[in-house]
Amino acid sequence: MSEQRTFSIAAIPADGVGTEVVAAGRAVLDALAAGSGGRFAFEWTEFPWGCGYYEKTGRMMDEDGLETLQDFDALYFGAVGWPSVPDHISLWGLRLRICQNFDQWANVRPVHFHPGITSPLRKADDTPLDWVVVRENSEGEYAGLGGRNLAGRGPGNEVALQTALFTEKGCERIMRFAFDLARQRDRKKVSSVTKSNAQQYGMVLWDEVFERVAADYPDVETESVLVDAMSAKFVLHPEDLSVVVASNLNADILSDLGSALAGSLGLAASANLNPDRRFPSMFEPVHGSAPDIAGQGLANPIGAIGSAALMLEHFGLNDEATRVRKAIESTTAAGLLTPDVGGTATTDQIVEAVLANL
Ligand code: GGG
Secondary structure (H helix, E strand, C coil), rough: CCEEEEEEEEEEEEEEHHHHHHHHHHHEEEEEHHHCCEEEEEEEEECCHHHHHHHCCCCCCCCCHHHCCCCCCCCEEECCCCCCCCCHHHHHHHHHHHHHHHHCCCEEEEEECCCCCCCHHHHCCCCCEEEEEEEEEECEEEEEEEEEEHHHHHHCCCEEEEEEEEEEHHHHHHHHHHHHHCCCCCCCEEEEEECCCCCCCCHHHHHHHHHHHHCCCCEEEEEEEEEEHHHHHHHHHHCCCCEECCCCCHHHHHHHHHHHHHCHHHEEEEECCCCCCCCCEEECCCCCCCCCCCCCCCCCCHHHHHHHHHHHHHHCHHHHHHHHHHHHHHHHHHHCCHHHCCCCCCHHHHHHHHHHCC
C-alpha cells in the first residue's frame, strides 16, 4: 500500500466490559498507525449507544444511527447486554439492527488455540488445532419473523411463533464464502452443519445448496454433519476441522463451544462482514458484556484485539494483522494471562505487553 490512508472507524463500546476491551483494541490500532510512518491512520468517532443510552432515551441507538454509521470505513464494537434491559431488546436494538441492516451476512469466528493457555481438551497439548466457524449472519433462526398472539384468551393461552428463514441466495452466498476461505487454508475442507433429519424444510434446502455449491469446488473436501454430532466432533475430533459453515443459531452455539475449548470466550475474535462492501463491516469480540466483572479492569482484551487484527486484514493491512497476532501469541506464551484463563494480569497489563511485543 503506497498511498496514505485514513480509516474512519465508528467505535461502539456499548455495555459492560465492551468499554474496556474496545479501549484496548484502539490502543493497539493507534500504536500501529503511529509506527506506520504516515502510511495509515485511524480517525475515531465514539458512540455512546447501549443499555445505558436506552435507560435515558428509550432507544439502544439513535433513530438515524444507521445513516450516521453507513459512511464509516468500519465499525468496532464491544458487547451488548445489561441486566436492566431485556436481552432481546438490547440485542435487536443495536447489534442485530446493525448486522441485518448493513447486510453483514458473513460472521467469521476463528477458533484459535494460543500458546501458554491451557485448553480443557487434553488433545490440544500435542495436536495442532485451528479452525474457523463461518456463521450465516443475516437469516436462519435470527430472521426475526414471527409473533405472539392470543394473550386475550387469558392466562396460559398465549402462543408464540419464531420462524426460521432459509433462502437459496442466503445459503449459497455463505457457502461460497466458506469454500473460498477453505481454499486459502492448509486444510482445504468445509464442514456443513445441518439438522435436516428433524428440520425438513429449511435445513433440507441448506443441504441441497451445499451439495450444489460443493460441486463447483472439487478441490475442497466436504462433509455434512448434524449439529449434535458436530458438537461432539468439536470435543472429540477437532483436528479434523478447517472451515465449519453453519446457520445463524447453530454457528453461534458452536463458536462459543470452540472458544471455550480454546480456553475462554474472552479469546475469540470475530468479523461481521458485508463482503460486497456496500456497507461497513463490524468487528467485535465474540464475548458478551460480562456484567460480573465489568469495570474492574479484569476483562480479557484478546478477543477484541484479535478482532482489530481482522479489521486490519479487511483493510488490506495483512502484515500489520500478522504483527498483532504474533504480539498476542508472545504475550500469552510468556504466561501473562487474565483471570478467565487462569492468570492474574489486568486488561491494561495485557495491552501493555501486546504493545511491547508489536
Ligand atoms: N460482542 C458480542 C455480543 O455483544 N454478543 C451479545 C449477544 O448476546 N449476542 C448473541 C448473538 O449475537 O447471537
